[in-house]
Structures are given as C-alpha cells and as structure tokens.
Amino acid sequence: MNFRHEAARTPINPYRAPVIEFIDDLPNGCIGARAIGNLTLDDYSTSIEPLVDSIIEQHAQLRLILHLGDAFDGFGEGAWGHLTDEIRHVRFHRGAVVTNDGHISGAVNVLKWTLHGHVRTFHNDEYQNAVHWIAT
Numbered sequence: 001m002n003f004r005h006e007a008a009r010t011p012i013n014p015y016r017a018p019v020i021e022f023i024d025d026l027p028n029g030c031i032g033a034r035a036i037g038n039l040t041l042d043d044y045s046t047s048i049e050p051l052v053d054s055i056i057e058q059h060a061q062l063r064l065i066l067h068l069g070d071a072f073d074g075f076g077e078g079a080w081g082h083l084t085d086e087i088r089h090v091r092f093h094r095g096a097v098v099t100n101d102g103h104i105s106g107a108v109n110v111l112k113w114t115l116h117g118h119v120r121t122f123h124n125d126e127y128q129n130a131v132h133w134i135a136t
Helices: 041-057 079-087 102-114 124-135
Strands: 020-022 031-035 037-039 062-068 072-075 091-099 116-122
Touching: 020 041, 031 041, 041 062, 041 079, 062 124, 072 079, 079 102, 091 102, 091 124, 102 116, 116 124
Parallel strands: 031 062, 037 072, 062 091, 091 116
Antiparallel strands: 020 031
C-alpha cells in the first residue's frame, strides 16, 4: 500500500523552507520523514500528523521511520512535547528513529515503553538496517 503525502507537503509559512522532507524510496507500506533544520510544532502538525492520521483512518499498519540526521538542528519550542504526547496515542506496527543524538535516542528508548507497538532507535550509519526492520 502506498501512502500519498502531497497535502502534507504544504508548509504553513511560505517564506520558510520546509523542514520535513519525505522519504520516497521506502518499501511498499512504509512511510518516512527526514527532518532538516529545527523541527517546530507547526512542521509536525502540518506534515507528519496528517500523514499518520490518514494511515490510521485506513486501518493500515503504521510503519514509520523518522531520520534525524546531520542536517537536523533540534526541536523547536513545544515540538518534542507535542510529538511525544501525540505518538503515545498511535498504534505502531514498527517505528524507527534514526539519529546519532544520544539524548534523543535515550529519550525514545525510555518513551517506547509507553507506546503501542515496536519502536527502535538506530544510528545514522544504520539507516538501511532501520528501513529493513520497519519493512518486516
């Protein structure tokens, strides 16, 4: 199943470059996003949230990868709290967070015990392993 995310590509501020870049070369049934720069609450609300909501409405298994690589600068005010609060209510089949940031990996590893589904963290050099894991 391929998920369409064109509607989620519209940034809320036309003068600001999009921070979310969707990853298109994933196995069928998987969705992914790469954060570039500072991820704000608006970025999450206008990009990732509508995509996740559409998958839930289709009653499909959520297989999500979030890549917070070298171009990721951090979370804007309120973004981390909103993201973690929202994600606790989502049923995952598999979710992967790819980052070299030890603070984010540690927080996700603590948070995953409160989530519905399987969530793992991977280092940036393990990106392909993360893709394979969410696809299986």
